[in-house]
Amino acid sequence: MSLHHLSTPRLTIDRRRAEFADREFEDRFIRHFLPERNAQLKASFLFSAGFYVVFGLTDIATLGPTVTAWTMVALRVLVALAALCACAAIARHPDSAAVSIRATNTVLAVGLGVFPVLCWYQPAAMSWNLMSLALILMAVYVIFPNRFIYAVAIGVVTSAVFAAMLLIQGLLRMDDVVALVLMLVLGNALGYIAARRFNLAQREQFRSTMLLQELADRDPLTGCHNRRVLQRGLLDAELTRTRRYGSALSVILCDIDHFKQINDTYGHAAGDQVLSEFAGLLQSMVREAVDTVIRYGGEEFLIVLPETELAGAHALAERIRVAFANAATAAGDGSFISATASFGVAAVPAQHPWPPSNFEALVGAADDQLYVVKRGGRNGVRGTVVTAAPELRSGT
Secondary structure (H helix, E strand, O other): OOHHHHOOHHHOEEOOOOEEOOHHHHHHHHHHHHHHHHHHHHHHHHHHHHHHHHOHHHHHHHHOOOHHHHHHHHHHHHHHHHHHHHHHHHHHOOOOHHHHHHHHHHHHHHHHHHHHHHHHOOHHHHHHHHHHHHHHHHHHHHHOOOOHHHHHHHHHHHHHHHHHHHHHHOOOOHHHHHHHHHHHHHHHHHHHHHHHHHHHHHHHHHHHHHHHHHHHOEOOOOOOEOOHHHHOOHHHHHHHHHHHHOOOEEEEEEEEOOHHHHHHHHOHHHHHHHHHHHHHHHHHHOOOOOOEEEEEEOOEEEEEEEOOOHHHHHHHHHHHHHHHHOOOEEOOOOOEEOOOEEEEEEEEOOOOOOOOOOHHHHHHHHHHHHHHHHHOOOOOEEEEEOOOOHHHOEEO
């Protein structure tokens, strides 16, 4: 993801939904906080389930040891079992945001579906039940991590069902019913404000963090990634994915030919312009949000191409070579600078049983190929297959 992308509407926060307007970036936000979210969810489920069951003592105290009271206790245990199943699902799928959200909504639906039934058989304790519902609503909005729109929907529907129950039951005076309904409205309003503020603040902080990280990971001259992304494990992660799923992986190491001569002849400002335009050409010819262009050092660039075989990477390098050789960069004095570039390609084939163990081997192989091109007169492309078995390496 480029700095340009982070400054576009993909970082806009939809303040009505309290989410990033761009679904992909919202998913990235959720994945970033998923471990923290899951830990909070499991703690909230266990804590709430425990109290939900313990409050079964009030059912027995109010109704006595009757069948109705024990049925209500059984319903409370059902809610606790739903919470335990949700904890198990989250533990089994810790990397799935969808499982986390479904678990939250399921437990809340079961718990809040049971709650009106418990209240129906205890009309004398309606004021206490209303207080309990107010606490539950605050938990729905604030304690259980969820999508903001889901929390609002659950809170409003629960309140509407509870208000309808009061009207159908008909045991309260109308002024009491109105007061209780207003309390429900107030509880939802306060929960809405608190949850919305929290969700917006969390996303604004994430956006600021991402922008700062992107600035730190970008070369200011070319806009390409710098070598920090390698230090943070970009290529190691791609190699891990290659080993796990058997996908292909290629890298291209490219270098502007005779760049020192360009600086000496036209000046460093013109040299910077050549670098900038070469980087722009690289970024325009790779796949957006899939491939990565890195300023590897000086006039040298590294392109990381996931799910790309040697033939595809070689063909891309050739297209870039031709495009750059046919282009010209305007110098400050009105003249135009023509330059060429050399390319070394290294690839790990798909489904290969012996992928290299580290990215240094892959980049080193590309560097070897680049050196061969340089020795052969520059302005060319050469590639090789890289595996953990040296005897299987072959040049093209």
